[in-house]
Amino acid sequence: MSTTAEEQAKLVETSKRLAAYQAVKDHLLPEYTRIGIGSGSTVVYVVEAIAALGPAATSKMAFYPTGSQSEELIEAAGLTLQYISKLPAGQQLDVAFDGADEVDDDLNLIKGGGACLWQEKIVAASAKQFVCVADFRKLSPRLGMAWKKGIPIEVLPMAAPRVLDELQRMGSQTPRIRPGLPGKAGAIVTDNGLWIIDAPFAPLLLPKDTEADRGSDGAWTVDALADGLIKIPGVAEIGLFYGKNGLQVASGAQKPVAAYFGMADGSVEVKTPSS
Ligand SMILES: O=C[C@H](O)[C@H](O)[C@H](O)COP(=O)(O)O
Incomplete structure (x- = not known):
């Protein structure tokens, strides 16, 4: 059965939202206080899922953006904005959520399709856990097979x-x-x-x-x-x-501990370094 461009676009948005809600449910623990928020169209749903938890859950949390878009998203959702430049030396974010343009079998990523990669890498590398959220189009055995723009x-x-x-x-x-x-x-x-x-x-x-x-x-x-x-x-x-699977240290960790993909059939596929 063929789908129209409009149906396909709707399916992609639904997939992003599903992945985002599942990732937030699994990785935003109530005791967390410092959360990194990436950039792009998928992260919009991450912020939506966090805001939906309500002030009782989020009022003690501060949210660290990766650029002007995520800064606006955080503020528009009524969440507390904080900057990575204010994170004291020796401290880490509890978790950072971000999208990707392509994810390979080893959870290496291509990012920057929206021109936000530098601050994203700093925030991801500042987090104890970096969680990637994407839709089914981003899954790829090798980087460069799906994302052809470079x-x-x-x-x-x-x-x-x-x-x-x-x-x-x-x-x-x-x-x-x-x-x-x-x-x-x-x-x-x-x-x-x-x-x-x-x-x-x-x-x-x-x-x-x-x-x-x-x-x-x-x-x-x-x-x-x-x-x-x-x-x-x-x-x-x-x-x-890129880097070693699951490596999460204060300096240089760039790979997600888990990548969530909203699939076309309405399921969410979770890839971890061992799966
Ligand atoms: O520069 C943009 C970021 O790396 C995005 O996270 C990436 O491009 C994925 O964006 P989207 O969720 O819109 O596909």
Whole structure:
């Protein structure tokens, strides 16, 4: 049975909402006080699910945004806004919720489709648990199979031409500076005043697939590509969230402890590092 574009869009929204409510039910414990809130269209439902718990449940909680959109979401929902810059050294968020553009079999993520990746990575890495919420379109065996627009890379504008050169040298055939939205002349500008380059690469190998940095067809492993990209002068941050499964430490944890996917049949699939 074929579905119209409108029915498909409705199905996707329903899936996002289902995943968000389940993730909040499972991972927002009543005793938590510091919660990270990511960016994007799926996180809207995370905030909706949290607000639906009511002030009795949320009044002692502070919510840490990952950019201007999530800041507005938190405030509009009547939740308490706090900033990651105010989180004392040595302290962590209890949990952070965020969406993703693509999730591979090892729970590595592509993020930044909405140009919010840098603050998102800081908030995720500041949390004891990072929980990913998505719909069925984001599930993919290897990064780059479903999300074809490329890996979002946040760059200093003056370095953009050199970064484009280096990306091509690394095997990205068509990296491009992301244009602004209709009505905005020139490049998109992030919440940090930087630009985004989208760099498509051949679908990435999981580190467990090969001992080498690259497969025989030239495809990079997630880790090797990420390690190379972040070293390019002018790159501020990359939209690959990767690393060892389930590693959750104060510095550098980027992978979710669980990823929730709203499925087309109305179920919610939960992937954890071991599943
Ligand atoms: O820059 C945007 C963020 O990384 C989003 O979390 C990601 O693009 C997923 O967004 P959405 O939930 O709208 O698909």
